[in-house]
Amino acid sequence: MSTELLRFSAGFDAVHVPFRGMPEALTEVMTGRVDFACSSIAAVLPFIREGKLVALAVSTPQRSSALPEVPTTLELGYKDSDYTFWTGIFLPAKTPRDVVDKLHQETQKALRGPTVPERLLQQGVDPMPITPAVFDAQIKREIDAILALTKAANLKFN
Numbered sequence: 001m002s003t004e005l006l007r008f009s010a011g012f013d014a015v016h017v018p019f020r021g022m023p024e025a026l027t028e029v030m031t032g033r034v035d036f037a038c039s040s041i042a043a044v045l046p047f048i049r050e051g052k053l054v055a056l057a058v059s060t061p062q063r064s065s066a067l068p069e070v071p072t073t074l075e076l077g078y079k080d081s082d083y084t085f086w087t088g089i090f091l092p093a094k095t096p097r098d099v100v101d102k103l104h105q106e107t108q109k110a111l112r113g114p115t116v117p118e119r120l121l122q123q124g125v126d127p128m129p130i131t132p133a134v135f136d137a138q139i140k141r142e143i144d145a146i147l148a149l150t151k152a153a154n155l156k157f158n
Contacts, residue, residue, distance in 0.1 A: 001146055002038040002059045002083035004153045006073055009081035016155075029053065040085040041066055041124035059083040066124035086128060088135060100132055 007014055017034055019025040022043045028034040030052050041064050047053040048067070055070045061082045063072055073081040089107060091100060110116055111127050120127055130138070149155075 001149060002085070004149055004155070005083050006038065006059065006078060006081045008149075008153065009073070009078040026053070038083075045124040059085075060126075064124060065121060065126050084128075088139075104132055 003014070003016075014035075017025075017028070019028070022037075022039050025034065025037045026039065026044065026047060029037050030047065036056075038059065041058065044053055044055070045066055048055050055067055057073045057076055058064050058067060058070050059073050059082055061072065061074060061084070063070065063075075089103065091103070108129055111120075111129055117127070
């Protein structure tokens with residue numbers, strides 16, 4: 001999705017090459033058989049540090065704390081190109097609210113723990129602590145945005 005947002009914003013054509021996962025895609029980029037890939041920072045950071053990949057931009061609205069010298073796509077002038085790769089915790093829809101709230105509290109506590117912030121930073125992960133209600137709203141907005149993008153890009157899925 002981030003590639004399609006960037007492609008639309010920058011106005012270039014690209015051939016989508018489907019891979020089963022990022023390891024396969026990154027191998028193809030490092031060997032030069034594929035020109036570029038968009039990925040989470042956590043997946044590419046070791047290769048950037050080893051000099052096997054070059055980071056041209058990050059798709060988040062703000063620069064990454066792991067790659068502060070790398071500009072954002074928005075800074076480079078590509079309007080509406082921002083896309084944040086995120087990870088969330090999901091529970092069954094009928095989970096009691098008190099259980100959801102307790103898990104949220106404990107997760108927030110863990111994110112502030114003595115070792116977690118540093119370990120996340122080393123992996124290129126910037127925590128985005130939000131409430132369950134804000135997370136629900138974010139997912140709904142993102143589903144709508146992705147559906148609109150897939151329609152505009154004429155993407156087909158198997």
